[in-house]
Amino acid sequence: MNQNVRIMDYAIRGTISERADEIEKELLKGEKKPFNKIIRVNLGDCHAVGQIPITFLRQLLATCTYTELLKSSSIPSDVKERAKIILQSCTGGSVGxxxxxxxxxxxxxxxxxxxxxxxxxxxxxxxxxxxxxxxxxxxxxxxxxxxxxxxxxxxxxxxxxxxxxxxxxxxxxxxxxxxxxxxxxxxxxxxxxxxxxxxxxxxxxxxxxxxxxxxxxxxxxxxxxxxxxxxxxxxxxxxxxxxxxxxxxxxxxxxxxxxxxxxxxxxxxxxxxxxxxxxxxxxxxxxxxxxxxxxxxxxxxxxxxxxxxxxxxxxxxxxxxxxxxxxxxxxxxNPPQKGEPSYDLFIQEKTKVLGDLKIKAKMVVDAFNSYDGFKCNPLQGALYAFPKITLPPGALKKAEKKKILPDVYYCKKLLEKTGIVTVPGSGFGQEEGTYHFRTTILPPVEVLQEMLKLFQSFHKQFFERYSKYDI
Amino acid sequence: MNQNVRIMDYAIRGTISERADEIEKELLKGEKKPFNKIIRVNLGDCHAVGQIPITFLRQLLATCTYTELLKSSSIPSDVKERAKIILQSCTGGSVGxxxxxxxxxxxxxxxxxxxxxxxxxxxxxxxxxxxxxxxxxxxxxxxxxxxxxxxxxxxxxxxxxxxxxxxxxxxxxxxxxxxxxxxxxxxxxxxxxxxxxxxxxxxxxxxxxxxxxxxxxxxxxxxxxxxxxxxxxxxxxxxxxxxxxxxxxxxxxxxxxxxxxxxxxxxxxxxxxxxxxxxxxxxxxxxxxxxxxxxxxxxxxxxxxxxxxxxxxxxxxxxxxxxxxxxxxxxxxNPPQKGEPSYDLFIQEKTKVLGDLKIKAKMVVDAFNSYDGFKCNPLQGALYAFPKITLPPGALKKAEKKKILPDVYYCKKLLEKTGIVTVPGSGFGQEEGTYHFRTTILPPVEVLQEMLKLFQSFHKQFFERYSKYDI
The missing domain is CATH 3.40.640.10 (Type I PLP-dependent aspartate aminotransferase-like (Major domain))
Incomplete structure (x- = not known):
């Protein structure tokens, strides 16, 4: 067995994510939990949490695949033109x-x-x-x-x-x-x-x-x-x-x-x-x-x-x-250009996704910065927040006892109490003695709002509990 | 630079295939050649040489991609049902x-x-x-x-x-x-x-x-x-x-x-x-x-x-x-089953492809075995023939002089004279002192017939020339 392979790990799909899969199955079996669904903010997996595909892109894919659509009136002409150009550049005129x-x-x-x-x-x-x-x-x-x-x-x-x-x-x-x-x-x-x-x-x-x-x-x-x-x-x-x-x-x-x-x-x-x-x-x-x-x-x-x-x-x-x-x-x-039939819908869909992300970026950072012990830099780009958490000494001691890293302990507790799936900062690397986690900002605004509410109440309880913890 | 990467090679897309790309460009520029098109039988690339996609498969792909097609009357109901089942198994219901x-x-x-x-x-x-x-x-x-x-x-x-x-x-x-x-x-x-x-x-x-x-x-x-x-x-x-x-x-x-x-x-x-x-x-x-x-x-x-x-x-x-x-x-x-709307066309298309391949498998082997110095085992499966060629001593000497392997020399000459792109046996490995090449049986029957005719006349000339060659 190749040792380099053995020691390799990929935190984003690691133990927390696997435990979430198990919990999902337990929920399906009717097990009682303090929540009724898993909220996955561990993966930058946009469509998985409800982002809508861009129509123009999907029409282009479908037309290149099933070329009968080149004759269909339901596909806009600019999509068809692009599909034809792509197919001409494929050997034998097929994406196959x-x-x-x-x-x-x-x-x-x-x-x-x-x-x-x-x-x-x-x-x-x-x-x-x-x-x-x-x-x-x-x-x-x-x-x-x-x-x-x-x-x-x-x-x-x-x-x-x-x-x-x-x-x-x-x-x-x-x-x-x-x-x-x-x-x-x-x-x-x-x-x-x-x-x-x-x-x-x-x-x-x-x-x-x-x-x-x-x-x-x-x-x-x-x-x-x-x-x-x-x-x-x-x-x-x-x-x-x-x-x-x-x-x-x-x-x-x-x-x-x-x-x-x-x-x-x-x-x-x-x-x-x-x-x-x-x-x-x-x-x-x-x-x-x-x-x-x-x-x-x-x-x-x-x-x-x-x-x-x-x-x-x-x-x-x-x-x-x-x-x-x-x-x-x-x-x-090679997106639709002004004046082309797909342009308006394309711009509308694109603007909606990017506009929502901008709102959510601010929303998440503001919320986190209002929690005790949280410090989150403003989100200038990408799809993630990576706040620093100052964990109470009781939590550190508990994690040590359980022989897991403190940030992993926090994320595990978060999952078990709320169904929210995050990635501990140790998966990305962090300065020694600091603790973080990563969450995406991808779920729809209302889901994200619900998540932040759950998060806040969990965090408050966690802090109260582990500040009192006998250390 | 990693030496294992440096010495690695992939014969199928090697020098002969690259030379074919160049020739194609030369033909486009109007250069005179003894042929007017390249016949690619080097790659097991079915659609590239005219194999028609299976309609059922393409409809399924298009429907999973552009889900508006779930409402379209032009997509058969069994395709739609399968698409729905697949989409249900995709997180967020999207192939994205x-x-x-x-x-x-x-x-x-x-x-x-x-x-x-x-x-x-x-x-x-x-x-x-x-x-x-x-x-x-x-x-x-x-x-x-x-x-x-x-x-x-x-x-x-x-x-x-x-x-x-x-x-x-x-x-x-x-x-x-x-x-x-x-x-x-x-x-x-x-x-x-x-x-x-x-x-x-x-x-x-x-x-x-x-x-x-x-x-x-x-x-x-x-x-x-x-x-x-x-x-x-x-x-x-x-x-x-x-x-x-x-x-x-x-x-x-x-x-x-x-x-x-x-x-x-x-x-x-x-x-x-x-x-x-x-x-x-x-x-x-x-x-x-x-x-x-x-x-x-x-x-x-x-x-x-x-x-x-x-x-x-x-x-x-x-x-x-x-x-x-x-x-x-x-x-x-999970192909269409008897009684489902896509079944008849699916069987017709599948039978046609496999039936043609069977005809072509025999056609290619029979043709090769009729050439002087060729010996080709019957083709029981897959998409390739791999005949053994006994090259005349003159050809071996010429290749040595050019510092290339004899089978590569043969395939190069074949390309320059006929436009047929094959892969020399040395790319796959062969017993020392034996020479082979690989051709696919993929082009449509009539193209394959034309190719075999070109091949035969090339081979005859090659043998005549190099048997006479001053050794």
């Missing part, structure tokens, strides 16, 4: 054929145009790779950094807290993680002095090769300022690091402005505009929330020619990403 | 939500029932994993066998010739391959004495952990007899090998009967019915040919409980396979 391993050509062209429009700088189809989700895409590129003859012990810098799939993949590949902590007291921003210290320490035990940045942050919800991005680029240049820019939540931005790493790299000019970078984006989040379709894209930027060739060879062994996930990406990068 | 990492529950139940019906033995939903293609599924299980503390140097037996993704994955994972040759002179059957010799040799340099069997064979097209399967199971038991049964082409069987490894294991009784096995099946081949959707399933059988737990943890890090690929699997394992 393999695409090239980088993806359907015309969709990659649309992605390049979309990025050009976003950044105001050229993007090249040859640099676009369609993939089955960001995790999948990250894994394929990371493989290039695994230990080899020319580097016995590679390391990759990752933020703490961070999306646990990054840690899991590094563990699986036997690559050293070099943690850098986001500064909670300054809105989860980057502290460059700390990064410099961390890489210095790391050089004593490994060879740093790359850095992962998540912007907007998951689970932390911050948006990096342009200045922060510039600092990080300069740092990566000096330390010769490949930049993995997880920009998955670029459409989930509230009040602030998103800058892509590539845009900033280009605008910093020489030598930074020659640096290597990979940027990730997906159909799973944003306003579409199509997690199940497994559609994502990567833009690789300035990748070394020889490495790129090997990268493409590696992609070939996975044949291709699911074509319908690719079509979902097309819907995002 | 993540499924569990093993797949949508109701589809896994349908798979188990389907296997029960096929084999006449119990199958359990808990043992079914839906995955994004067989290669993907194989990789995840193989990870469990990577070098670890308890086994420094694992090895896996693989057939030669074999589907090159197996070799590529072993290389990538740094697992030793233990080749066993299929006996071409006896219809590519298994020679058990040879397998015993090979594992004996292998034990001097690695620790054999598993064996891969491809049945029906790719690229070789044989179907293992029940006796052959029994022998292999006994051998695997004695040598304590996990069996990977690639049974992807179980629906593509001509004249003979397919037996699953699991069925034979159970019917052999103790101790064989306790052996560990994983069987793979997919929506990409069979009569559906939906390669682009990335839908497949695995049945794991008797997997060690502790290992299974780690396996499921590993699956969690990939979130889930594409839900629409999962729906394609449902269409296969």
């Amino acid at each position: 054929s393999y695409s090239t391993s980088s993806g359907i050509d015309v969709i990659r062209q649309h992605v390049a145009k979309y990025i050009e429009k976003r950044d105001g700088h050229r993007a090249y189809t040859d640099n676009i790779i369609l993939c089955a989700g960001v995790a999948e895409g990250f894994k394929t590129i990371l493989k290039l950094f695994k230990a080899g003859v020319d580097c016995k012990n590679p390391g990759v810098m990752i933020p703490v807290p961070q999306f646990p799939l990054y840690t899991a993949t590094l563990t699986e590949y036997g690559i050293s993680r070099i943690p850098y902590f986001l500064k909670e007291s300054n809105f989860w921003s980057l502290d460059m002095d700390h990064l410099k210290d961390q890489i210095k320490i790391a050089r004593s035990y490994c060879f740093p090769r790359a850095i992962v940045v998540i912007n907007p942050g998951n689970p932390t919800g911050q948006l990096l300022t342009r200045e922060n991005i510039e600092d990080l680029i300069r740092f990566a240049y000096k330390e010769r690091l490949f930049i993995f820019a997880d920009e998955l939540y670029q459409d989930n931005v509230y009040d602030s402005k998103f800058f892509s790493f590539k845009k900033v790299m280009i605008e910093l000019g020489e030598p930074y505009n020659k640096m290597e970078c990979a940027s990730f984006m997906s159909a799973s989040k944003g306003y579409t929330g199509e997690c199940g379709l497994r559609g994502a894209y990567i833009e690789v930027f300035n990748m070394d020619t020889e490495v790129k060739e090997i990268y493409k060879k590696l992609l070939n062994t996975s044949l291709c990403s699911p074509t319908l996930g690719q079509v979902a990406i097309d819907a995002i990068v | 939500s993540y499924s569990t990492s093993s797949g949508i529950d109701v589809i896994r139940q349908h798979v188990a029932k389907y296997i029960e019906k096929r084999d006449g033995h119990r199958a359990y939903t808990d043992n079914i994993i839906l995955c994004a293609g067989v290669a993907e599924g194989f990789k995840t299980i193989l990870k469990l066998f990577k070098a670890g503390v308890d086994c420094k140097n694992p090895g896996v037996m693989i057939p030669v010739p074999q589907f090159p993704l197996y070799t590529a994955t072993l290389t990538e994972y740094g697992i030793s391959r233990i080749p066993y040759f299929l006996k071409e002179s006896n219809f590519w059957s298994l020679d058990m004495d040879h397998l015993k010799d090979q594992i004996k040799i292998a034990r001097s340099y690695c620790f054999p952990r598993a064996i891969v069997v491809i049945n029906p064979g790719n690229p070789t097209g044989q179907l293992l007899t029940r006796e052959n399967i029994e022998d292999l199971i006994r051998f695997a038991y004695k040598e304590r090998l996990f069996i990977f049964a690639d049974e992807l082409y179980q629906d593509n069987v001509y004249d003979s009967k397919f037996f699953s490894f699991k069925k034979v294991m159970i019917e052999l009784g103790e101790p064989y019915n306790k052996m560990e096995c994983a069987s793979f099946m997919s929506a990409s081949k069979g009569y559906t040919g939906e390669c682009g959707l990335r839908g497949a399933y695995i049945e794991v059988f008797n997997m060690d409980t502790e290992v299974k737990e780690i396996y499921k943890k590993l699956l969690n890090t990939s979130l889930c396979s594409p839900t629409l690929g999962q729906v394609a699997i449902d269409a296969i394992v």
